[in-house]
Amino acid sequence: DIQMTQSPSSLSASVGDRVTITCRSSQNINNYLNWYQHKRGKGHQLLIYAASSLQSGVPSRFSGSGSGTDFTLTISSLQPEDFATYYCQQSYSTPPTFGGGTKVEIK
Amino acid sequence: QVQLQESGPGLVKPSETLSLTCTVSGGSVSSDNYYWSWIRQSPGKGLEWIGYIHYSGSTDYNPSLKSRVTISLDTSKNQFSLSLTSVTAADTALYYCARADVGLVVYFDFWGQGILVTVSS
Numbered sequence: 001d002i003q004m005t006q007s008p009s010s011l012s013a014s015v016g017d018r019v020t021i022t023c024r025s026s027q028n029i030n031n032y033l034n035w036y037q038h039k040r041g042k043g044h045q046l047l048i049y050a051a052s053s054l055q056s057g058v059p060s061r062f063s064g065s066g067s068g069t070d071f072t073l074t075i076s077s078l079q080p081e082d083f084a085t086y087y088c089q090q091s092y093s094t095p096p097t098f099g100g101g102t103k104v105e106i107k
Numbered sequence: 108q109v110q111l112q113e114s115g116p117g118l119v120k121p122s123e124t125l126s127l128t129c130t131v132s133g134g135s136v137s138s139d140n141y142y143w144s145w146i147r148q149s150p151g152k153g154l155e156w157i158g159y160i161h162y163s164g165s166t167d168y169n170p171s172l173k174s175r176v177t178i179s180l181d182t183s184k185n186q187f188s189l190s191l192t193s194v195t196a197a198d199t200a201l202y203y204c205a206r207a208d209v210g211l212v213v214y215f216d217f218w219g220q221g222i223l224v225t226v227s228s
Contacts, residue, residue, distance in 0.1 A: 031212075034212070034215075036215070041220060043111070043203070043217065043219055043221075044203070044215070044218040045218075046215065049212050049214040050212045089154075089214070091212050091214060095156050096156045097156070098154035098155075098156075099153075101153065101154075
């Protein structure tokens, strides 16, 4: 299975901050990388697919980049509703696998 | 807006079978474009894909669970189900159902909120 490693596992930030989360795969996955947001008690929300494509309805402050083994999710200006846990997921090969998550907390 | 809701027992005894159902609203499990998935999350293992099913009957399972898993579809009720046999404490987890878009890139675009299943005697 392809291993997905996210960093950091948690971070504290303030409203308005620029936030960057990194995801690294154990092998080349081209651009087969997706990002999700999860708030406790709710379903996960797809933010970015194919590394950099913004899912319909997702605010433009979210962006994704990267290819190969290194990927980044950026929130350009953190909003109060963005405090949540973020996961990456590869779909290059079966089984699809997820990163361990990055919890974004209020500073 | 597609919505998914998991249901089933929250407590299962070791060695028994875990059975969960996902009810889909706002969309059809008979759609040709999507697979219907189960994913779980336990404290020790993070998010783990269990498997998915297409309305044609085609399935794909995680090799780590394949010998114990069956996913089935009930188009008349717009539901799909998970059966996991011979459970142990390691199967204690939050279980999510989700819709998978399996175009060029496979992603899960709608998820249920999850159901906690504890394996204990």
